[in-house]
Amino acid sequence: MSVAVHIRKELRADDRTFRLSIDFVSDSDRIVLYGPSGAGKSLTLKAVAGLMTPDEGRITLNQRTLFDAAHGVNVRPQQRNVAYLFQDYALFPHLTVAQNIAFGLQRGCFNLRRPASHPSVARWLEAFGLEGTAASYPSQISGGQRQRVALARALVAQPDILLLDEPFSALDLSLRERMRHELSELQQQLRVPMLIITHDPADVEVLGDAVFEVRDGMISRP
Numbered sequence: 001m002s003v004a005v006h007i008r009k010e011l012r013a014d015d016r017t018f019r020l021s022i023d024f025v026s027d028s029d030r031i032v033l034y035g036p037s038g039a040g041k042s043l044t045l046k047a048v049a050g051l052m053t054p055d056e057g058r059i060t061l062n063q064r065t066l067f068d069a070a071h072g073v074n075v076r077p078q079q080r081n082v083a084y085l086f087q088d089y090a091l092f093p094h095l096t097v098a099q100n101i102a103f104g105l106q107r108g109c110f111n112l113r114r115p116a117s118h119p120s121v122a123r124w125l126e127a128f129g130l131e132g133t134a135a136s137y138p139s140q141i142s143g144g145q146r147q148r149v150a151l152a153r154a155l156v157a158q159p160d161i162l163l164l165d166e167p168f169s170a171l172d173l174s175l176r177e178r179m180r181h182e183l184s185e186l187q188q189q190l191r192v193p194m195l196i197i198t199h200d201p202a203d204v205e206v207l208g209d210a211v212f213e214v215r216d217g218m219i220s221r222p
């Protein structure tokens with residue numbers, strides 16, 4: 001994968017102004033943006049996903065331009081073919097595990113009567129050992145299982161890149177370690193490119209092949 005991000009954004013809240021000025025380029029399939037709270041990591045991830053529009057700059061993914069302010073290009077989030085995994089997983093509480101995963105499929109497919117029998121949904125239920133929980137609701141499964149459901153929902157659409165916002169912050173310490181290694185192995189098996197934001201040095205160690213430190217809205221040079 002190749003990703004290039006060159007973006008500027010100014011945000012104002014009350015009397016504070018935050019300036020985001022991020023520049024990085026990488027060919028790695030395991031990129032980690034690392035830095036303290038408030039550094040600008042989430043804003044950067046959201047810009048790649050198309051959930052935040054920079055004031056200036058350019059974002060390309062595998063030579064495809066997703067955003068280019070100078071040329072008026074701003075590909076809609078749904079058309080970027082990126083998957084965004086939120087910190088709290090954002091599962092739908094009123095949908096079962098299988099329905100949540102099916103929601104990741106193309107529009108219309110989430111309303112399947114028997115989602116677990118859809119080949120792609122079945123594949124991910126099996127890959128994540130979730131077959132037994134297919135008919136359960138998110139509130140009825142464990143934290144680790146919820147994270148697997150969120151990952152399955154993200155991967156079912158075969159995204160060009162998986163964007164992960166603090167993927168283990170909702171888990172307790174021992175589960176966090178297990179899921180971190182699970183994600184690492186999964187990435188190696190599937191070869192799905194990942195861009196992860198975190199403030200946890202352990203994530204950097206296990207998951208970061210290309211590591212960029214974010215401080216005060218900028219990539220800090222080593």
Ligand SMILES: Nc1ncnc2c1ncn2[C@@H]1O[C@H](COP(=O)(O)OP(=O)(O)OP(=O)(O)O)[C@@H](O)[C@H]1O
Nearest residue numbers: 011012013018036037038039040041042043044199
């Ligand atoms: N909509 C907004 N309006 C004004 N300021 C904002 C807005 N969104 C974020 N900010 C500010 O931008 C800065 C960076 O926020 P961001 O969420 O990217 O940080 P982060 O590095 O992801 O931190 P965390 O790990 O705590 O989520 C913060 O100071 C925040 O207050």
